[in-house]
Amino acid sequence: MKVTRRDFFIKSSIVTGALALDINCAQPAAKVNKPIVLSTWNFGIRANKEAWTILGQGGKALDAIEKGVRLIEADPNEHSVGYGGRPDRDGHVTLDACIMDEKANIGAVLCLEHIMHPITVARKVMEETPHVMLSGEGALDFALSQGMEKINLLTPDSEKAWKDWLEKGEYKPKVNVENHDTIGMIALDDQGNLSGACTTSGMAYKMRGRIGDSPIIGAGLYVDNEVGAATATGHGEEVVRVVGSFLVVELMRSGLSPQKACEEAVVRIKQKFDLRQADLKDTQIGFIALSKTGEYGAYCLQKGFNFAVQDKVESKLIDADYLIKT
Numbered sequence: 001m002k003v004t005r006r007d008f009f010i011k012s013s014i015v016t017g018a019l020a021l022d023i024n025c026a027q028p029a030a031k032v033n034k035p036i037v038l039s040t041w042n043f044g045i046r047a048n049k050e051a052w053t054i055l056g057q058g059g060k061a062l063d064a065i066e067k068g069v070r071l072i073e074a075d076p077n078e079h080s081v082g083y084g085g086r087p088d089r090d091g092h093v094t095l096d097a098c099i100m101d102e103k104a105n106i107g108a109v110l111c112l113e114h115i116m117h118p119i120t121v122a123r124k125v126m127e128e129t130p131h132v133m134l135s136g137e138g139a140l141d142f143a144l145s146q147g148m149e150k151i152n153l154l155t156p157d158s159e160k161a162w163k164d165w166l167e168k169g170e171y172k173p174k175v176n177v178e179n180h181d182t183i184g185m186i187a188l189d190d191q192g193n194l195s196g197a198c199t200t201s202g203m204a205y206k207m208r209g210r211i212g213d214s215p216i217i218g219a220g221l222y223v224d225n226e227v228g229a230a231t232a233t234g235h236g237e238e239v240v241r242v243v244g245s246f247l248v249v250e251l252m253r254s255g256l257s258p259q260k261a262c263e264e265a266v267v268r269i270k271q272k273f274d275l276r277q278a279d280l281k282d283t284q285i286g287f288i289a290l291s292k293t294g295e296y297g298a299y300c301l302q303k304g305f306n307f308a309v310q311d312k313v314e315s316k317l318i319d320a321d322y323l324i325k326t
């Protein structure tokens, strides 16, 4: 059969079309696991469920993470976050928190006293002021100006524990002592946007005015909507030293999976101990990370850190792998 010039063009364009289709098929867009939320420690299970009341309805990650961590801030039985948190050595409960959204909007409060929900004050700093951080009395004045109530954060339980501690008065943080510390939460919503929150009462019996990593954007929390999000818990002094959460996100940007990025960040922290010839046996650090596609990972220095994950399929608590195995 004679093949006309017209037939030839039709046939070749079908072949070309099929090839183009093949190429597209060979590189399908990565499947995104969304919405999804991750939180540090075992109270993360409850916090994630609370966040899911928003995420599961197609709501915004920013609203979800704020709502999720508020649950833990308000719980007097959680002694490392918000109301009922352990005080500093002088008996003041001072709270640190920060928040970051998909547009790189940020807000933080440092050393805030008498307010139940530092994360909401951090969000107000982000949305209602020209600044990104407020501390101490200024943060308190601002919270009050936003209609928040002034309360006593030192519960009878925490007061008693502090008075017992005063008998020796030694500052010796123990690793994983309450099996939970700061709550860091990172989420990816149905629209594919990431946000994160981090809130804590800091290290129990710290010096007055001490700030750790938790309210420091880049250290305790970082979100980059093109890449992923990460948050940290544990001894804040060590996380600040390597700008931990930013480091994890940048490692993800350079191609590492969330798991490998967390592992590398913990190795960097260990290297800093080696450099200073410092003993790390009483130090814990944990990172969790979430990518733009909903892939996640976590890693810590010593055994004992866990984190909670919730997505459309399940809600679970996972023991993070750790570096120091001996």
Ligand code: ASP
Binding pocket: 180, 181, 182, 200, 201, 202, 203, 211, 212, 213, 214, 232, 233, 234, 235, 236, 237
């Ligand atoms: N990172 C917190 C701080 O250093 C405490 C913790 O997460 O255990 O204040």
